[in-house]
Amino acid sequence: MENQITVEKATTKKPKPEADQLEFGRSFTDHMFILDYDVEQGWHNPRIVPYQPIILDPAAIVFHYGQTVFEGLKAYITNGGETQLFRPQKNMQRLNRSNERMCIPSIDEELALEAIKELVRIDREWIPTAPGTSLYIRPFVISTEPYLGVAPSKKYQFIVILSPVGAYYKEGINPVKIAVETEFARTVKGGTGEAKTAGNYASSLKAQELVAKEGYAQVLWLDGLEKKYIEEVGSMNVFFKINGEVVTPELNGSILEGVTRNSVIRLLDHWGIPHSERKISMDEIYQAYQNGELEEAFGAGTAAVISPIGELAWKGEKLEINQGETGPISKKIYDTLTGIQYGTEDDPFGWTVTVS
The missing domain is CATH 3.20.10.10 (D-amino Acid Aminotransferase, subunit A, domain 2)
Known part of the structure; x- marks a missing residue:
């Protein structure tokens, strides 16, 4: 697999929500990461592109048999102005355990982590800095082969999207x-x-x-x-x-x-x-x-x-x-x-x- 991540920058930037208007998982950044899989090439064509809709065949296995997995982690701006992730290796390891259970080919964890880091670098200005806010990172895999048969897909996409977020519960740290x-x-x-x-x-x-x-x-x-x-x-x-x-x-x-x-x-x-x-x-x-x-x-x-x-x-x-x-x-x-x-x-x- 070619590990070189290509980057296509968005020509138009989206407006960013104010920190006090953030809802969990409602806003999304300017870019996304995509990695393709088929049985002939394995995982290939890693790329960062402008955030956009996914085009899938109506018969894609993910719609009919739910062959999909996902993860969730966050990026933070520290008081010193650095950007950091929290235990991202654990998320990549769990992603592959989920892949194994759902008959999805394993992903190179180092490549996946580097893709996440590069995506966060590119969209760093989206990371909110108000107390309790962060940039939520959602990696996921979908089965894309058009086939109405109950069997593991032969085609997949691994995608990562980013979302600036506030507290998950309106109560915050309150019970x-x-x-x-x-x-x-x-x-x-x-x-x-x-x-x-x-x-x-x-x-x-x-x-x-x-x-x-x-x-x-x-x-x-x-x-x-x-x-x-x-x-x-x-x-x-x-x-x-x-x-x-x-x-x-x-x-x-x-x-x-x-x-x-x-x-x-x-x-x-x-x-x-x-x-x-x-x-x-x-x-x-x-x-x-x-x-x-x-x-x-x-x-x-x-x-x-x-x-x-x-x-x-x-x-x-x-x-x-x-x-x-x-x-x-x-x-x-x-x-x-x-x-x-x-x-x-x-x-x-x-x-x-x-x-x-």
Whole structure:
């Protein structure tokens, strides 16, 4: 594969939204990256072009059988004026794990990362600098072969687009209300839950739509078989602090292995805070709440970073956590992660990558 990335600059620049008008995922920068695949040439023709519509055959496999994966990471402007990424290698590794699960050819991770860095360099002026803002990076792969047969595609495109964003939840670091889902299932062990693929999110929409009408920000998913064990929130992994110990559901084949999840666990290790990855039932959470031992709960993900949970709705009851306030562990993790991302905190782990 020819690794030389060609660049075609946009001749007309789009207006940039003001920082206080940013909505998550609504605005997009002037350029995008595209990489093609076919069985004869493999991955080839890496290029940065002006942001534009994608032209696909109506029979493209992605439309009919959902063979697609995606990733999400961010670029930040530090206080020193540098541009940096947060653990992008982990995202590229996870992209290829998702590719493997969805029968998509693996991508050269070094080339993908260099493409992202070059795209961010070109559209650097789009990175917002107001507190809490960043440039969201969305790499994704779509199957493009026109074929109405249930089989892996022989053609693909790997594309990267960029979007200046503010907070994912309007609450920001303030606690959100979450409803525990007891009817629908997002995925099951052996399914595609551990892959970052579109179908997982499509299957979550109905439950999300219903709880939003009741004022809840997200759904907390239970396992798809017994509806007993906690898995994850729609857009985040989830953590609970119970009687001094931070616990999170263990990876089981139906839970996405989050980059922020891993970062939280590394920080807890670093600080010597007791923690474990294991099966956690809603019955256990409810009992801990009844006993006064449920001290904190929070979600962790790229979009929101850390989102404290102030209330869990389950079986007609509302479990208020930490009086609906942000807990000290949630706040410390949020401040540390965002501090590393924006360059205001030391990075003892070597997580940040500077975009020169």
